[in-house]
Amino acid sequence: MDKHFILLNTVAVLSFRCVVLAFEPSPMQDFCVADPASIAKVNGLACKDPKSVSAEDFFFSVLHLAGNTSNTFGSKVTAVNVAQVPGLNTLGISLTRIDYAPWGINPPHTHPGATEILTVLEGSLPVGFVTSNPKNRLITKVLKKGEVLVFPIGLVHYQRNMGYGNVVAIAALSSQNPGVISIDNPVFVSEPAIETYILAKAFQVDETVASLIQSKL
Template structure:
């Protein structure tokens, strides 16, 4: 009898762990973000529902091409909770990505979201790298109408492999997915990571690490 009771307790505990691993379902119709609120929560505090308007759920601009005249030849136009307060607690966001010919969206991660990318125009080479110890690159060339998924937290990138402009729309499973650009984070941190650490990590001379840091 005691063994059966212990088994039931273990089963109940395992189910409770599974439940705790996911965000709770919303308990109201919406929770429009109130950036001015002094309340600190994991996300943003809610506005008074009586003050909510259609503008809190609206964004205009994804039809406009982004300015790709930069080092990378790409531009990300984000539509997350910062642009649409009504996304607060809903766990989704969007981005438009424009690419000049041979432009790249450099290696980066989204610490809080899986991304699904749809190509609207042009051809993109995309890829992500699996975690240690394999560090396997999974890559594919996409054309208009193709879709590709980047799992949460993994390093990924896109490159325009055509001679014309390319456009993609990305959907992400977080109201605020976050972006960690690998090169910026490693070589452009404030304060800077010590050059000897970077030299050892990348197995290059310190002068090379210092030169790369100077670019950021």
């Protein structure tokens, strides 16, 4: 076999391993159940004493309940991450249930720490994500029951129920705590606030428009 081919494959495998490790490292023990009472400063959450661990640390029983969608967006995200299931600590995975009222949306947002794979359980759901600069290409798909779409890590994405019935979806994410950054709040309602002049200049609108958006949010 050609030596250059072998070398290329070796580099590719090592590069892939480095990319995988760049996200969340594999645990070095069976589990590391999060101990919220610990004051230890670690990248993640400190481990509870294994002798005090029980099945409840790995259990959650809410996803059979429909989320309350009576809000501005008409959607509700029910998270199952390390905050709800301490046993997820260091395991690099989490879950959400998303309920959408008719015409409800899960507004544009990103997960800085995770790739998401979304599965529609009931209904029909137009979804999309936007590639990074400079192209910012919008990739969209209408998902039906049982269909899946992947939102790559860090990219802006959204979902919208364009039907007259409720829609339910489940999303799996490649992090115990993927984080979520909505597009509007960090820009328009940060603490302290970004100067209105900067917002107006960035979005090419009048300062009164920027101020109005800030007041709405």
